Amino acid sequence: MDNKKTNPKKKQGKSLTKRITGWLHLWLGLISGIIVLTVTLSGTVFVFCDEIVDLCAGNAKYIQAPAHAKKMTPEELLVKFHEQVPDRKAFYFDTYKEADRTFRVASATKPPKDKNAEKADKPKGKGRGPRGVFAYHYLDPYTGKIMGSTKSYEFFYVVAHIHAQLLAGKFGKTVVGIASIIFFIQLIGGLILWWPKKWNKTTRTTAFKIKSGTKWRRKNYDFHNVFGFYSLLPAVFITITGLIMAYKVLTDLTQVTFGGAPDAHKIAEKYEPKFDPDKKALSFTDFIDRGFKEIPEAKQIRMSVPRKDSATVYNVVAAKFIGLKSIIDGKSKEVNKYTGDEINYPKEVLMHEVIEHMNFDLHVGYWGGMFGKIFTFVIGIICTSLPITGFLIWWGRRNKSPKKNKEIKNIHQHRKESHHEQLV
Template identity: 90%
Template sequence: MENKKTNPKKKQGKSLTKRITGWLHLWLGLVSGIIVLTVTLSGTAFVFCDEIIDLCGGNAKYVQVPANAKKMTPEELLAQFQRQVPDRKAFYFDTYKEVNRSFRIASATKPPKDKDAKKAEKPKDKGRGPRGIFAYHYLDPYTGKVLGSTKSYEFFYVVAHIHAQLLAGKFGKTVVGVASIIFFIQLIGGLILWWPKKWNKTTRTTAFKIKSGTKWRRKNYDFHNVFGFYSLLPAVFITITGLIMAYKVLTDLTQQTFGGIPDPHKITEKYEPKFDPDKKALSFTDFIDRNFKEVPEAKQIRMSIPRKDSTTVYNVVAAKFIGLKSIVDGKSREINKYTGDEINYPKEVLMHEVIEHMNFDLHVGYWGGMFGKIFTFIIGIICSSLPITGFLIWWGRRNKSSKKTKEIKNIHQHRKEEHHEQMV
């Protein structure tokens, strides 16, 4: 009698919570796996975009400095660029304090016809079309000669849009948003499934270590289980910052929580100078010289090139390093083109930009320099592996179950045949 009472306790299976969580974890993972894999891999690839773009620049990034030579003005260099590459339109340039660094121009191919000009003002999300193809060109700042170019800009633009919207516009953005929410649920569900029923030496070893000397199925399970746990907190953090960018309601809530304003563009125009055709704008050189003085640590300056003469505010970034979407030890400012003074926006408008950039830096790993990038890259690789290892766990169990079912059927068939022979 005692054995009958104690045996059920020994054979007690998973709790109802773990069974429900396990079912959700499996089917949500199978439904969203390919999308999550695409989003995490593209996001991981974007982490080192600045280093790869610099590498692609090669020797064109540097020049031999002629004796007693003087750098050409940005206006002269832009004119030289237009003459040598007439099928492209520049939209910003980078200049450097180092005398041997080349002048870099970001540009896009022009629309094939004038009637497409209006369409070009609203770039499509698919990485091609009226907006043209992005590229960086490197010019000798002393002669204006184009030294080389790289379309790595275009590559990472496409990668970023795969990550954000699968190159499918608003529909793709919705799909990525839903997949991100599912991934967040998967991470929480994974923690519930990982949590041992009892903590002892055996469960601690299983939960925190990958067992050596095991077959590939057990090894794959350990990779999914153990690495999934170690990457949990940063993965949750990266997912939340991504959701903040994906959903306006979360963006606005974040802005309001930290002292920003949801839509600053409604009030910025009040503080910007009015266009006056009789006034002359300062030269690009004036802006560059002034910003190098006001930001002493700056080694690089990026200036946007206004598309219209009526534009009265220039965006100027002065920093130690300026990447595709990163700023190291510096600042981005909106400057009056007539006076060179920074626009005195309200505090909440300035906070909007700070919060927006900070959230992006936290999402991509720019928060901690090279350490932050390496850390985020590793987490991205682990997150990219989770849909794969999870699928292999399911596939292995499915085949194992099918094999057992087949063996049982064979045994039953064999017994029927033996019984038939005895009857005969």
Template identity: 80%
Template sequence: MEKKTTDKKKRQGKSPVKKITGWLHLWLGLVSGIIVLVVTLSGTMFVFCDEIIDLCGGSAKYVQAPAHAQKLSPEELLAQFHQQVPDRKAFYFDTYKEADRSFRVASATQPPKDKNKKASKKGKSKERGPRGVFAYHYLDPYTGKVIGSTKSYEFFYVVAHIHAQLLAGKFGKTVVGVASIIFFVQLIGGLILWWPKKWNKTTRTTAFKIKSGTKWRRKNYDFHNVFGFYSLLPAVFITITGLIMAYEILTNLTQEAFGGTKDAHKIAEKYEPQFDPDKKALTYAAFADKNFRKFPEARQFRMSIPRNDSATVYHVVAAQFIGLKSLEKGKSMEANKYTGEEIIYPEKVQRHEIIEHMNFDLHVGYWGGMFGKIFTFAIGIICTSLPVTGFLIWWGRRKKTPKKVTVNLSNS
């Protein structure tokens, strides 16, 4: 009788694969939990950065358009901006087709000149020196007056760099990369642990539904397992696209697999115009007019401001909406500063940009408009919760006192 009971327990116990997976799942989770929590939470916050930045702009995004008045040129508006805010340097601007939309300038605080010299001597960036604090300023396009500002740009810049490198440079990037690989392993391990030994009505209910009327520990366990399963495939996908951005070897493999090239920037330089001091650059206003005519559906135009006069390529975007790292129904391109025409790069270079942007859009949820953002945000919330619910499961079992076993010896 005793042998039969032992055999039954063996059959009902966990398999060696599940035991090893469970051990790895626990300790890898405890080691990487805090990092995964920070990375997933910051990534989730970034999803709606455009909407939040737009909200922070408030009423400064609009002006009362005077009758029959003409907007000042971007050059005039930028001159007015630097006059009113002399401690900042503009690096791109947004202008709009609508008469009542204000002119927006993206800028950074300028470091003191002595710091620039010091950085130059040490062999650091000779052009910019230490990075300044980013901000958006809104100007009345008819008068040039600064009517509002927001540092939401700086906030999401910091959030993005927490997500990518924990604000710790190369070391932080390595830590995030390792934590992301562990999270990928955790997702696969979670699926193995979730998979029922036998499929029946009871196991299906347990695997796919959160049981009602249970204590918080059980609910927490169900939440970890059930929502972990439902978010598995998109979470794996988001993790893989993140790893592609984090590791150059994966970036290059992705480029080669989809017909791009890893040397896109070097090749692109050969097709860019040479600096000619005798040639006059096209005005910013001419660039904007040219692109609004070329893309009549565009409502917004963005143009980068070159760091020095020797730059011959302007980055320009014309679209219905242009966000921090996104655009809707439009085009982003590199343009010749002398002619305003788009620079046509070889197909492999163009494909490189398409692959790079597509991977980013898939990672942050820009692939499906508002639906894509909401879906990615929901997955991000679940992924952020997994280290917390997993820790609570472990802590609950750790604190749980074992039940006393009474042995009936009357039948011995």
């Protein structure tokens, strides 16, 4: 038999494509690693914001409903709220169909009235800016007494802004956008590096399974590659939906593609009623009664509290559950405060809101209820781990003995060389 056919083929090095990809994967990862870790971790924490907010509320969510008692009107409850916490300003409230649920008010501390006071507050790190500090207060709907409060709202507001802009305004948003693009490139590059030169039983095992009984360096390498592969498609999807929110050009392109209007807010103003000081607005109770009547399965209604008397449109949400940014089995609408009728916006304006909310739901996992949240949370944990495991791979290569160097090298070349065994 010809010796050339019986001997294993000569070992070949990495292709030019993989060498270039590997170099980019390493240095792009080192440059963006901390930013990517911060963005993915904050996004992962935000997934379960509604559950954590309710958990923080504790017993304040419920009261012992008195027999034959009538709930106070939202207007009366808001007056009671501001009497008890005069340093805060309500901007929306949640009321519930159940008799034993408390009335929830979302509010912010009033900003300093003068610039000197505002400057004095900034170095103290109290989070007091023009918007104030957010919080939820829970009121007994029969007496107006505050039963408890939580600043979990403020916590998740900060988490969301870390995720979107690193609490650094436009500059931070730009940094996050660039890091997200790099992460997208990293995901594609990771797939190229993961892909075996030839598929066989050995390479399939190495590519899809974490080898047991190995030392931490090999275990870390397997975690980075195997979990990175399994999370690739959802991670790409989450990254794309995030980029759509980060870049206006992508936002507008998405709106136009699916029938929405990029300038929906400007168009909407033309269809909103003009302020008339001689007209009287309907009570909050009127809107609440309409909401429960229109959506019988609704258990919760959220209404915006207008900042100015000149505001002519109220936002009303009726649903089975309403969270910080989620709506389950319900509807959000803008209504005329004088008539209670829904504003008759053009189709492209309504589609703008649908597309915007759908993209957000896809990004944070609200698309599939609890399953969607758990799935997105797991993917978020994996994405958060990738910069760490990748850094450890690089650090291990820099700080290894010659003997270890040979062992690690064999790991990287294992998939390429394994097919030689079948040629013997």
